[in-house]
Amino acid sequence: xxxxxxxxxxxxxxxxxxxxxxxxxxxxxxxxxxxxxxxxxxxxxxxxxxxxxxxxxxxxxxxxxxxxxxxxxxxxxxxxxxxxxxxxxxxxxxxxxxxxxxxxxxxxxxxxxxxxxxxxxxxxxxxxxxxxxxxxxxxxxxxxxxxxxxxxxxxxxxxxxxxxxxxxxxxxxxxxxxxxxxxxxxxxxxxxxxxxxxxxxxxxxxxxxxxxxxxxxxxxxxxxxxxxxxxxxxxxxxxxx
Numbered sequence: 001x002x003x004x005x006x007x008x009x010x011x012x013x014x015x016x017x018x019x020x021x022x023x024x025x026x027x028x029x030x031x032x033x034x035x036x037x038x039x040x041x042x043x044x045x046x047x048x049x050x051x052x053x054x055x056x057x058x059x060x061x062x063x064x065x066x067x068x069x070x071x072x073x074x075x076x077x078x079x080x081x082x083x084x085x086x087x088x089x090x091x092x093x094x095x096x097x098x099x100x101x102x103x104x105x106x107x108x109x110x111x112x113x114x115x116x117x118x119x120x121x122x123x124x125x126x127x128x129x130x131x132x133x134x135x136x137x138x139x140x141x142x143x144x145x146x147x148x149x150x151x152x153x154x155x156x157x158x159x160x161x162x163x164x165x166x167x168x169x170x171x172x173x174x175x176x177x178x179x180x181x182x183x184x185x186x187x188x189x190x191x192x193x194x195x196x197x198x199x200x201x202x203x204x205x206x207x208x209x210x211x212x213x214x215x216x217x218x219x220x221x222x223x224x225x226x227x228x229x230x231x232x233x234x235x236x237x238x239x240x241x
Contacts (some may be wrong), residue, residue, distance in 0.1 A: 003036075003136040006200065007162040009092045009146035009154055012178030016205040016236065018045040021145035024166075029090040033086035033140040036083070039095035040157050041147025042103070047094040050086050054096035062129070065102035065156075067131045070110070075130055078183035084158040092140075110152065124152060125193055129160035151185070158186065159193035171207040171217045171235060179225065199229050207235035 008021040018041075025037045037048035041063060044054025059187065060084040067078045084092045109124035114117070135142065144153040158165060167182050181201065190197050202225055221231055 002136045003132075003139045004140040004164070005132070005144065005160065005162045006134075006164045006166055007146055007154070007157045008168060009157070009182060010167050010169065011148065012147050012170075015170045015178070017168050018049055018073040018145050020166065020168045020203060020205060020236065021046060021143050022049050025141070025142075028141050028143075029087065031057050034091075034138070036091045036093065036135060036139045037086075038093045040144050040153050041095055042097050042150065043147060044094065044096045047096065047099045047170075049094065050094075052084070052092075052094055054094065057094040057096055057232045059094075060098060062102040063085045063096040063216050064093070064131055064151075065099075065127060066105060069102075069105055069145065072130045073151045076134055078205070092233040098103045099153070099156040100150070105152055106150075106152040107158070113216045120205045123193070125155045125189075126160045128156035132161045141189055155189060158189045158197055162194070162197055164198050165177045166200050166203055166210045168203045168236075169216045169217075169221065171204045179214050179221075183229075190232065201230035203232045204235035208238050 006024070008024070009018050010017055025035045026063055029035045032063060037050065044057075045055065047054045050157050057164060059078070059080070064075065064078050064082055067074055082093055084094060087141070106124045106127060109127075132142075144157045165182075165186055167179060169179060183199075184230065186197065186199060201233060203222065
């Protein structure tokens with residue numbers, strides 16, 4: 001079994017990244033697929049949305065990244081402690097504010113070109129790669145929810161693991177302005193680290209079918225990006241439920 005890995009990311013807040021990641025994982029799980037969710041955001045929103053309290057999690061993505069930096073040979077041991085079962089066939093690697101510490105270590109590596117393993121070919125942008133050697137054989141899909149801050153964490157998700165990137169965009173005035181920044185980041189990752197990375201598509205969220213503004217944003221995104229990138233035909237409707 002070789003997992004398909006999707007990162008859900010946008011540099012702009014309020015685009016429903018976590019909601020999209022959670023519901024995509026839930027839908028795949030309902031379809032009978034084995035799914036792992038990874039909370040790659042120090043705010044722990046995906047962890048909270050999965051019914052857990054982020055601050056109470058003793059083992060998180062931060063532990064895995066720090067182990068990958070300092071002692072990658074112990075990754076399997078840490079994975080056993082960190083991966084939580086939400087439902088049978090649906091697992092989660094949680095996160096909380098300790099992920100900020102791991103992000104700081106990645107920044108130190110970036111600034112000093114330091115590698116604790118003494119491997120000059122090992123880049124700070126690819127530390128997360130060592131986590132997936134074991135994970136990819138256990139799941140059909142891995143869904144990574146990326147945060148706004150700590151760009152190196154997002155780059156790690158894209159560079160080290162992802163097959164596809166989904167870009168949620170709120171159907172609201174100026175919300176699509178964040179798309180060029182994400183596209184630039186993805187292009188940089190494709191060029192430097194992960195040529196197989198593809199943009200699965202731009203996903204319009206919080207869409208209201210009646211307001212003219214939402215329809216205008218949808219048309220605008222299609223006109224600007226539709227020739228080069230897939231824009232998902234069906235937007236995600238805004239719903240209190």
